[in-house]
Amino acid sequence: MARPNAHTDTRQEILDTAYGLVGAKGFSGVGLNEILATAGVPKGSFYHYFGSKEAFGEALLDDYFETYLADLDTTLAELGLSHAERLMNYWRKWQATQGSADYQRKCLAVKLAAEVSDLSETMRRALKGGTAGIIERLARAIEAGVAEGSLTVAGEPHTTAETLYHVWLGASLMAKIVRTDAPFDAAMATTRQILGLSSR
Incomplete structure (x- = not known):
């Protein structure tokens, strides 16, 4: 296997550093100087890897969803368990x-959906594509279950998957407001009901 080159390493270092900062402060709340200083990357290097902050945001979301979907695939293929x-x-x-x-560890889709969807069409499309990938995988698992x-x-598996994703997205936003797990508890109960698992 070929070793990642310095270009790949530096670009990934910038993205990896940004996760925590953007997760804590949001996309607009984090300046490029802060990201680059934290990553230990010279300021002039940023535009070598990303054409603009918007392009950086799109790359950040693409990178995030690539990892997220790989983890989801692993979870939905765990041996010895039913699809439910x-x-x-x-x-x-x-x-x-x-x-x-x-x-x-925070979900960037939850963190950034409301913030960037009206500000950046390219980032909105990245969010749309990533969340569509999640819903499609959930739909296949529901169909198999x-x-x-x-x-x-x-209902139909894809519609059910969309509904469940919306329930959990809403629960995550409400949990930020009330600062308790009550929205998640309600989402879990709703999920079990929708999947016909209430009595199990």
Whole structure:
């Protein structure tokens, strides 16, 4: 396997450093100087890797979703579990991540959706593509769960997946407002009901 070159390493270092800063302060609240100083990268290097802050934001989201979707694929393919159990593990991980004070683990879709969707069309498209990938994977897992009999849903799998994603996105936003896990508890109960798992 070829070793990453310095270009790749530096570019990734900038992105990796930005996760925590953007997770804590939002995209608009973090200046390029702060990101580069924290990453230990010269200021002049930024535009060598990214054409603008908006292009950087798009790259940050693309990089984030690439990792997120790979982790989701792993969760939804865990051996020895039904598709229903894999799906519920995903929601448990969502709650654990969003309820954490660790900004490195926070979901950038939750953090940035409201902030950047009206400010940047390219970042909005990156968010749309990333969340569509999540919903598509959830839909396939729901369809497989129905086929194996581990869950039951009233509607079409893709519509059900969209509904559940919206429920959890809303719960994450409400949890920021009320600063308790109550929205997540409600989302979990709703999820079990929608998947026909209430009595299990």
